[in-house]
Amino acid sequence: MRFFDKQNKVIPEGRVEAVDKVTGGGKYAAEYKVDNLCYGILVDSTIPSGSIKNIDLTKAQQVKGVVGFVTHLQKPNVPGFATEDLIKQSRFGLPIFHTDKIYFKGQPIALVIAETLEDATYAATLIEVEYNTASFQVDFDAVHHNIPLQEAGRERGQIDSWRNAPYVIEEEYNIKSEVHNPMEMHATIAEWTGERHLKLYDKTQGVNNVQQVIAPLFNLEKENLEVVSEFVGGGFGSGLRVWPHVLATVMAAKQVSRPVKLMLTRPQMFTGTGYRPASWQKIKLGADASGKFLGIHHQAKNETSLYERFSDQITRVTRLIYNFDNLKTEDALVPLNLSAATWMRGPGDCTGDFAIECAIDELSYKLKMDPVDLRSKNIAATHHPENKLPWSSNYLLECISIGAKHIGWDNRSPMPNSMKDGDWQIGYGMAVGMWNAGRNKTSAAIKMLADGRIIVQTAMTDIGTGTGTGMKNIAHETTGIPQDKITVELGNSSLPPAPSQGGSTGMSSVSGAIVEASNALKLKLAEYAALINIDFRNLSPDAILLSGKGISRKENPNETVTYADLWEQNKLDNVVVEATSGPGEERKKYAFCSSAAHFCQVRVNVKTGKVKIEKLVCIADGGKIVNEKAAANQMSGAAVGGIGMALMEEKLIDAKIGGLIGDDLAGYHFPVNADAPMIDVHFIGKPDPYINPTGAKGLGEVGIIGTAAAIANAIYHATGKRLRNLPITPDTIVG
Amino acid sequence: MIRVKINPIMAKNEKLSRRFFLKTTGVLTLLAAIPASLKSAYKQVKDFIVIQKKTAPLTISVNKKAYTLDSDTRTTLLDLLRENLALTGTKKGCDHGQCGACTVHVDGERVLSCLTLSAMVSGKEVTTIEGIANDGQLHPMQEAFIVCDGFQCGYCTPGQIMSAIACIKEGHANSVTEIKEHMSGNLCRCGAYNGIVESIQKVATS
Structure with missing residues (x-):
């Protein structure tokens, strides 16, 4: 259950799991040793629409080593899927193995279970499926015009009041x-x-989410379903849902009465675990001659599957960053023969922010105003523009001015297409991003052993963000116990419950619980100490100091009751404290946000259209930074994701075959090392006074929200060409 | 965005590969001359036959430990390590030679273990991430990845470290640009490239 086996002696305050990650010792989901294990491989639909007429298993059955199959015709009982109504109520999504209907190409329709991976893989190729084919639609661009928009949230002010604004971008x-x-x-x-x-x-x-989704499907008591996810090889949102393959594996294990391991193939990762949906947006933005925004009209549509509707809430961010006295937002979903979409890093806001930040940039050139000044003039710096609550803290304006200095904004020539170096055009761009800083109820426990070591526990996962390290750092800061005496356990449903790690809420949520548990430990130990020394009675946590050896009072730090004495005189076993912490009244008084300013310098080749990101600067306000190294890593990593969004990432769909092409890592490009510059990250680093006991606001999303717009704006500044569609590939630049 | 990586084993056997290429293209030309009806008959026969698993004896040295086993002839080095030898430090990120997560050393050179059949490494010395620390003393590159925070989720990390060691050995660590170019066969979706480059610089200049 331990998140790591070996202490990080290289950097005691560094990542708790570092040694396990650099030695290959950490166990990711598919790497646990389980006796009598067999292997599952999913077989996918080869058509995008219709139904299954027949599944012929005869050839696959001839492969020695095949242990069993699951299809919609032969499957174990799943009580939670017993009727159509129950399936709907479960809100699981794709009713895997409980329908003959085909919703998309790549839909899992059969599962082969065999003794070895090789046997299962081969047998899967021998399954022969006959279909009744039906018409399909996968082309978002071709059909979204037919879907009417609906109001998304309340209209603010009046859309007509700024019809005659002197400066308008549409x-x-x-x-x-x-x-x-x-x-x-x-x-x-x-x-x-x-x-x-x-x-x-x-x-x-x-x-805990997996537990909550799977347990009711099999009428299991929640505590009888243990979910382990200690090392997680990245998520970015793909791990926030329980996908069909998880249920498929549980069914397979039931079917063959043996443990089953299933790892998706890379192409299956394109249809099996969600994606950021394709989108269309229209922005109408108006300003007066001074640059004050008069109003915005934001319309958005995103693709979704036929079997569940997913709204990316693209226009949400429109209500967050700037003061718009008049605002109207509308959206619509476009159902297609595709697998289900889901949240992907900076969900919705990343998409909406791109359009807004490009439109503002365009407006600045129309106004002949510096893009930095235009933004600074209109940012809602003191109050949330929608609910008018004061921000608990918002340092976006500071982020902008620091970022401008770091990139050398004032050294640029403001005119587009005015800076050249041989065949290269040079440009500067910037954009901002913001994210509602959330917090969820989270529990944590601390177990203290007789030798003074503590084990800090929560069910929360660490997907590479540094949750475990942050837990250790906060426990150390709050208790005073040295870093090398702190162990972390996480990613297991039998530990104190925690929400999923997502939406930049992980550190914000868990940090409160760690502080509370640390304080509870102090109080508990003081209670025992008071039985030895009466001075320890009725102390507040702040007045109590813990060290590697024992407990003392702030008033008199030299007088220590050792843990050895505490344990001996009170005949203690392990001391265990648990605490739960979540948002409260402060949410009614304040609005909470994390924010970032992104600045970028690009070179664009006149002849080839190649874009080189020369510099990328990201300045973020994430409240208190618990671990600077891990936080900076997360921010620069998000910026790399932004480069992908801006310049290369595209799930290619062939409208004729009704499915994906290039659905592997050679066909789908995200940034390699050479695509990214060394990224410059800085933090404001001021603790938020109200969000939680530590003041950490969360960072995962704001690192990517705005990056793509900063790059697109820099390309405009370099070339004079305004490109409003992503990804911006060389052909669109020279074309 | 170039993702091509030459497997050193293939590169060494360039002559053999070329001859092999000529032979196979010759066979293909012959095939093209066969009437379509015969070809479809061949396809039917092929479809009908279910090929059964074949094993072959394999002697292989991994991290200086000798293994003798009967191995499925279809098994890749990657699956052999992960599923048969319980060496799960080497990661599967694509199984198609497109991501670098499975990079190991074969006779000291970096190789994609997912594109290498286990039968191809018979008699060779394979080194994985589990084999580079010395008596519990981390390899300088492992230590550098910790100091420079060259990872987040850690899944690409074993491949990055194996590649990084080779990158320096190959003499391609003389500048940030050069390191970035020669490490671009190892994808990192967390985008921990800052730390990866710094780790390599640290080891290369020490």
Whole structure:
């Protein structure tokens, strides 16, 4: 259950799991040793629409080593899927193996279970499926015009009041679908440890979420379903849902009465674990001659599947960053024969922010105003523009001015297409991003052993963000116990419950629980100490100091009651404290946000259209930074994701075959090392006074929200060509 | 965005590969001359036959430990390590030679283990991420990845480290640009490229 086996002696305050990650010791979902294990491989539909007429298993059955199959015709009982109504109520999404209907190409329709991976893989190729084919539609661009828009949220002010604004930008923006593609492909090992007991090793961003989704489908008591997800090879949102393959693996293990391991193939990662949906947007933005925004009209549509509707809430961010006295937002969903879309890093806001930040940039050139000044003039710096609550803290203006200095904004020539170096045009661009800083109820426990070591526990996962390290750092800061005496356990549903790690809420949520648990430990130990020394009675946590050896009072730090004495005199076993912490009244008094300013310098080749990102600067306000190194890493990584969004990422769909092409890592490009410059990251670093006991606001999303717009704006400044569709590929620049 | 990586084993056997290429193209030309009806008959026969698993004896040295086993002839080095030898430090990120997560050293050179059949490494010395620390003392590159925070989720990390060691050995670590170019066969979706480059610089200049 330990998140790591070996202490990080290289950097004691550094990542707790560092040694396990650099030695290959950490166990990811597919890497646990389970006795009597067999292997599952999913077989996917080869048509985009219709139904299954027949599945012929005869040839596959001839492969020695095949243990069993699951199809919609031969499957174990799933009580939660027993009727159509129950399936709907479960809100699971794709009713895998419970329908003959085909919704998209790549839909899992059969599962082969065999003794070895090779046997399963080969047998899967021998399954022959006959279909009744039906008409299909996968072309978002071709059909979204037919879908009417609906109001998305309340209208602010009056859309007509700024009809005659002297400066107006009205443009459309299209962004192709992106796929999370974490480096670890989703995998599940399912082991029925008893008739009503199930254990899952699963790649997920939330073990409790998996528990809550799977347990009711099999009428299991929640505590009889243990979900383990200690090392998670990236998520970016793909691990926030429980996908069909997880249920498929559980069914397979039931079917063959043996533990089954299933790892998706990389192409299956394009249809099996969600994606950022393709989108269309239209922005109408008006300002007066001074540059004050008069109003915005934001319309957006995103693609979705036929079997569940997913709204990316693209216009949400429109209500967050700037003061718009008049605002209208509308959206619509475009159902297609595609797999389900889901949240991907900076969901919705990343998409909406691109359009807004490009439109503002365009407006600045029309106004002949510096893009930095135009933004600064209109940013809602003191109050949330929608609910008018004061920000608990918002340092976006500071982020902008620091970023401008770092990139050398004032050294640029403001005119587009005015800076050249041989065949290269040079340009500067900037954009901002913001994210509602959320916090969820989270529990944590601390177990203290007789030798003074503590084990800090929560069910929350660490998907590479540094959750475990942050937990250790905060426990150290709050208790005073040295870093090398702190161990972390996480990513297991039998630990104190925690929400999924997503939406930049992980550190914000868990940090409060760690502080509370640390304080509870101090109080508990002081209670025991008071039985030895009466001075320890009725102290507040702030007045108590813990060290590697024992407990003392702030008033008199030299007088220590050692843990050895505490344990001996009170005949203690392990001391265990648990605490739960979540948002409260402060949410009614304040609005909370994280924000960032992104600045970029590009070179664009006149002849080839190649874009080189020369410099990328990201200045973020994430409140208190718990671990600077891990935080900076997360921000620069998000910026790399932004480069992908801006310049290369596109889930290619062939409208004729009704499915994906290039659905692997050679066909789908995200940035390699050479595509990114060394990224310059800085933090404001001021703790938020109200969000939680530590003041950490969360960073995962704001690193990518605005990056693509900064790059597109820099390309405009370099070339004089305004490109409003992503990705911006060389052909669109020279074309 | 170039993702091509030459497998050193293939590169060494360039002559053999070329001859092999000529032979196969010759066969293909012959095939093209066969009437379509015969070809479809061949396809039917082929479809009908279910090929059964074949094993072959394999002697292989991994991290200086010798293994003798009967191995499925279809098994890749990557699956052999992960599924048969319980060496799960080497990661599967694509299984198609497109991501670098499975990079190991074969006779000291970086190789994609997912594109290498286990039968191809018989008699060779394979080194994986589990084999570079010395008696519990981390390899300088492992230590550098910790100091420079060259990872987040850690899944591409074993491949990055194996590649990084080779990158320096190949003499391609003389500048940020050169490191970035020669490390571009190892994808990192977390985007921890800042730390990866710094780790390599640290080891290369020490």
